[in-house]
Amino acid sequence: MWCPGLPPNLQAVFDRHAGRFPACAACVFTPGAVRFATAGRAAVATATSRAGPDVPVDEHTVFDLASLTKALATAPAVFTLAAQGRLDLDDPPRHLLPRAQEPLRTHLAGVRLMQLLNHSAGLPAYAPFFETCETPDQLLAALGALPPAGPAGKNFLYSDIGYIILGHHLSSVLGSSWTDWARDTLFGPRGLGFSFWGVGPGAALACNQEPGGAFGGQVHDENARILGPACGQAGLFGSLAQVTRWLQILREIGDGRQAGPLPPAAVRRMWTPLHPDDAFTPGFDRPSRTGFTTAGDSVDRDNTVGHLGFSGTAFWLHPPTGRGGVLLTNRVALGRHAFMEELRTFRNEFFTEVWRSSDSNP
Numbered sequence: 069m070w071c072p073g074l075p076p077n078l079q080a081v082f083d084r085h086a087g088r089f090p091a092c093a094a095c096v097f098t099p100g101a102v103r104f105a106t107a108g109r110a111a112v113a114t115a116t117s118r119a120g121p122d123v124p125v126d127e128h129t130v131f132d133l134a135s136l137t138k139a140l141a142t143a144p145a146v147f148t149l150a151a152q153g154r155l156d157l158d159d160p161p162r163h164l165l166p167r168a169q170e171p172l173r174t175h176l177a178g179v180r181l182m183q184l185l186n187h188s189a190g191l192p193a194y195a196p197f198f199e200t201c202e203t204p205d206q207l208l209a210a211l212g213a214l215p216p217a218g219p220a221g222k223n224f225l226y227s228d229i230g231y232i233i234l235g236h237h238l239s240s241v242l243g244s245s246w247t248d249w250a251r252d253t254l255f256g257p258r259g260l261g262f263s264f265w266g267v268g269p270g271a272a273l274a275c276n277q278e279p280g281g282a283f284g285g286q287v288h289d290e291n292a293r294i295l296g297p298a299c300g301q302a303g304l305f306g307s308l309a310q311v312t313r314w315l316q317i318l319r320e321i322g323d324g325r326q327a328g329p330l331p332p333a334a335v336r337r338m339w340t341p342l343h344p345d346d347a348f349t350p351g352f353d354r355p356s357r358t359g360f361t362t363a364g365d366s367v368d369r370d371n372t373v374g375h376l377g378f379s380g381t382a383f384w385l386h387p388p389t390g391r392g393g394v395l396l397t398n399r400v401a402l403g404r405h406a407f408m409e410e411l412r413t414f415r416n417e418f419f420t421e422v423w424r425s426s427d428s429n430p
Contacts, residue, residue, distance in 0.1 A: 070102045070127065070309070077421045079105060085414040088407055089380065089397040091125045091274035093308040096422050099319070099390040102312055110272040123272050127309045130263075130273045131396045132288050134377030137304035138231050140314060141262070143185055143351025145238055145250050147334040155241050157182045157350075161233045163240035168212040175216040181237070183220050184230040185350035186342065190220040191229045198290035207294050208236060224347040228301040232291065235300020245297040253329055260314055262306045265297055273305075274398035288379050288400050302377075311394050315385050322387065339373045339387055349373055355384075362412060364419030382415050384422070393422035 074082055078096055086092040086107040095104035106125040133140065149155045158180050168176055175190065183189040192214055201207040211232060217225055238246035247264040255262045266286040267273050287293055289302035297303075306314075320326035322335035330338075338351045348354060352373035355363035363372060363384045374384035374392075380399030385392035395418050399407055 069100070070104060072104060074103050074105045075421075075425050077425060078103075078418065081414070081417045081421055082107070085410065085417070086397075088410055088414075089399055090401050091129065091131070092395075092397045093125055093127060093129060093131070093274075094393070094395045094418065095127075095308055095312055096393045096425060097312055097316065097391070099316065104308060106308075108274070110274050113267045113271045113273050125274065126272075128272065128307045130267055130271045130305050130307050131381060131398060132274075132377075132379045132400075133304045133306055133311070133381050133396075134289060134302050134379040135228075136311070136375050136377045136381050136383065137300070137302050139352045139373075139375040140306075140311065141247070141250050141254070141264075141304050142231055142234055142238070142300045143338055144254055144318070144330060145246055146181065146185060146234060147338050147351070148254065148329045149238070149241060151329075151331050151334050155181065155237070157185075161237045163237050164208070164212065164233055167208050172212060172214055172216060175220065176233075179220045181234070182342070182350055184227075184234050186346060186348045187224050187226050187230060188221055188346075188348075189227065189230050190216050190218040190222065191225070191227045191233075192217045193225055194228045196290070198294055201294055204295050204298060207232075207291065226348070228291070231301035232295065232299065235295065235298050238300065239298045246300075247297040247303065255314070258314075258317055258328075260306075260310050262304055262310055262314075264305070265292065265299065265303045267305050271305075274396070275401045308394055308396055311383060311396070312392075315383065315392060315394075316390070319385070319387055319390050336387075344370070360416065362415035362419065364416060364421070364423050366420055366423040368423070376415075380411055382419075384419050386423075391422070393419055395419075 082105045091108035093106045095102050108125045109122045110125050110129045111122045150157050160177050179189045197207045197210050242249050287303050292299040292302040321328040322332050324332045341349050353375045355361040355367050355369040372386050376382045380397035383394040
């Protein structure tokens with residue numbers, strides 16, 4: 069059941085911060101209830117680069133989810149295909165090897181898909197391929213020329229590069245766009261209207277383009293714009309309602325209470341670090357082991373998973389209880405680096421109160 073209005077402690081945090089952003093939507097949820105709040109305006113997408121009339125943000129307003137793509141789409145796709153026997157998590161990303169140059173080719177031959185999923189593959193964090201590349205083939209060739217960042221399996225370094233490789237690998241295994249497959253197999257049968265890479269006419273979108281740019285109907289991530297539907301590191305668009313429901317569905321699958329494309333053990337594996345002190349699970353972020361975390365001061369650091377998105381998005385989920393929160397903004401509409409510290413504070417304060425509201429209902 070969805071109820072407007074957050075609990076008082078959360079509503080106070082929301083009201084203190086949400087007005088900084090052109091659009092904001094947030095919720096706290098348990099298995100049986102969702103409380104939410106929204107602020108700002110969204111624009112109706114049209115068939116041109118011009119925005120249609122603006123409308124108030126609600127729980128169905130679409131946001132560019134940025135790197136939430138990794139946890140909500142890419143990792144579930146990998147685990148689903150692994151459960152179907154169409155790929156092996158202990159395999160290297162063999163489909164990229166012919167494009168890679170030395171020393172990356174030898175390095176990737178020793179990397180496992182599981183290491184790409186949990187950011188331990190020894191790959192660089194990021195590269196601005198869009199500055200020199202115009203096509204997917206050019207981008208993959210430039211990626212193949214990168215040097216490794218370190219040995220695989222030794223350290224954790226959050227890597228967009230690893231998830232670009234995963235997106236390419238998924239499409240190669242399927243023989244077509246993995247994002248089309250995900251839309252039709254993961255999301256569509258569950259009534260979840262996620263879209264990839266952009267939105268179509270009629271959607272109410274929280275504009276995601278920086279000042280001076282065209283209306284933000286395309287993904288903000290510049291590398292994802294080049295890769296198109298094969299991108300694995302970003303590109304998912306969705307609403308507060310869709311993100312929340314998908315998290316609830318995944319937990320229900322993991323608990324064996326709902327059938328899904330992933331077996332229950334695969335969901336639990338996706339949420340479980342390979343080692344207790346790992347910085348990431350195979351697909352999800354974890355709260356920092358000590359010190360400050362945007363997951364909130366009162367978070368259960370051992371048993372909580374989530375993800376952040378550069379565009380201004382975040383979610384955290386506590387699988388043992390099914391409690392969690394989602395916080396979506398379109399921060400990048402104000403500029404690439406606008407309000408980054410303010411958003412960091414907003415996330416910390418919001419999720420701190422999510423966990424403090426520990427009664428049975430939000």
